[in-house]
Amino acid sequence: MSRFEPVIIGFLCNWCSYTGADLAGVARLQYPPNLRPIRVMCSGMVSPDLVMEAFLKGADGVMVMGCHPGECHYLEGNTKAAARARVITLVLDDIGINPDRFRLNWISSAEASVFAELVTEFTIRIQKLGPQQTRPQNSDTEPKHEMQNPKSGEKQRDLKNNVT
């Protein structure tokens, strides 16, 4: 591969941004193919753990997208997401990942073109920043984070066996 093709994870809330992204398709708006969309019910559902996991596993950029302030389907999920975004930015800075690799955006279900523009802009930004160093050197973040995995593995099994 000659061109740097960044891996960008996008968390899209079901009610506005995911719908806006679908509409971008209907309108055949073209944007770079680097975003890997993950549908969530609300931007307020995106735990900082998920964002951190993405970076620690090597994502080059992460976008969280929700409804405009005041338009969250669950009233205030997006304000919670905004508060978490500030924390995420601080933590990224702390562990040596450029906070510019993370972004929180508001996109309404009608704003297909805004969605396409933001994804384009963000992809270009990440391309300029270059690949993200997956494992921050001399940092104890990675081992700590690895320790959590067996635990969540257990939970996954629990859940699978969980008849509800």
Add this chain to the structure above:
Amino acid sequence: MGQATAAAAGASRLLIKKRGTQVKKKGFPKERIIVGKTPTVGVFVCSCGVNISGTVDVDKVVEYAAQLPDVAYVENNLFSCSVDAQESIIQKIIDFKLNRVVIAACTPRTHERMFQETLRNARLNGFMVEMANIRNQNSWVHQKDGISATRKAKDQVRMAVAKVAHNYPLRQDRIHVVKKTLIVGGGVVGMVSALTLAGLGIESILVEQSEILGGNTLKLETCFKGQRVAPMLEDLIKRVNKDKRIRVLTQANLVYVAGSVGNFQGHLQVRSKEAFIEFGAAIMATGAKEAIPSEYLYGKLSNVMTQLSFDENVLYKNEKTNTIKCVAFIQCVGSREPERPYCSRICCIHSVRAAITLKKANSKIKVYILYRDMRTYGEWEEHYKTARDLGVVFIRYTVDHKPKVTEIAGQLTVKIKDPLLDIEVKIKPDYLILSSGVVANDNKKLADNFKFTTNEDGFFTGAHPKLKPVDLSIAGLFLAGICNYPKPLDESIEQAKAAAHRVFILLSQNEIKSEAIKAFITDQCDGCALCIDVCPFHALSIQMPDKTKSENRVRVLIDPALCQGCGICAATCHKDGIMVHGFTKPQLMAQVRAAINGMEESC
């Protein structure tokens, strides 16, 4: 959307006799038990005609999917949503003993429900399917780069396979629907909603807090189209009172509400008595009110009036209009300023119409309208033209240079700088009318009771401004009229019909299924209660340990009727003590990891 729904209400009314005569009930075979079985995933890659296959190399995606872990079967369909393909999917689920399915096609927002039914027809729980959106969010948006699009499609399939491996069966409870509506507010909107519902065979309880029905419309002389309002209102009130399907309660207040969509319970205070009611849905039609001005000598002089009191006391009284010489209106009083930033939409038209009425009653009256921006939108522009033709003088002002109002010996003087002539104009009106706009009623208690919120200005807002304009964010609750935002009568009535139709659709069912996407508590919960405060729906509470059972753990309890499945709680809990079905940490983590891992292999 609102207009379309209102039209649907009209059409439904005409079809009411035939309604339900062609319905065939759908049944599903008994679910296979899959608990404890290792995931066997079937992947169905849709070409969507050429919508997907024109850009994405579908064969390569199929080939790639076949070697993913847990995948037992892969096929390509021309249209996965076609009847043939559905049958094929069902057959493959049976033949290959698939217990999970990935459909790589269009968007789950339109097709997930359909594929859930396909699975149910194949004796699988509907929640064992995940969709990879390789059309709307891939082939359609990367039309010029087939190679990248194919790579992305592989990634999306891998992510969906990784997620679905963590899916588990979910149940939806059946809720018996109480076929009765509560309508809060007996203005025109409440009454039209009740009558529309009655026409569709649905009973309602119309609760009005004042002594009489009618609301603001009681104070209106004509609607914007010019028809007189009183006969229409009298007719409405008569019909509402006569209809056996409408129970009218005046001087009534809702004090308490419990339950959820399909099955709410409430306590009413009706005068000195209490009443218990049950209802399946509710419409908020609580209206709003004219703002009380705090400027321009209002309250100090009796000839400085609001629009409605001028209408009532002067405008339609010939003995007064015969003697008046000069009238001035000031628009946007208290509106479109930092404390009240919105436009009330009706005041410009209302004043322009009042000016026309004055001129027609007595053409000698000098009429001035002092405005910031004239907003006689849409067809109402005609009124503005008419007013100009009749000689009404419009003078513009800006918020930094508001008109100055003084009074000497009972004579009002309004000074304003005319920006066109660039001179100060002095007006000596007999009456000064302040267009103060519309402010929300204080209905915080009502909103709290039902657990929805108001916007910053105190108005109720729809769940989605375009797609669900008359639904509140809580299932089973709807809104209409000026409790939503200020609007003229005709628009209010339209919304009333739309809300009634939304209720009709809901209450036409005998049973509804509760949502499955809801929060649940895991073994990791240690009762720290961090999640309780962040829940916007007050669905979480704390349960103290039951000492008699020698418990020592505080537990968080979820009220499934209130939980909407937003997952704010889940993202707040860093112990994974609470999660949302369908979007659990393991499911989302699996997607994140799959999005990154194997990126190289799939190139």
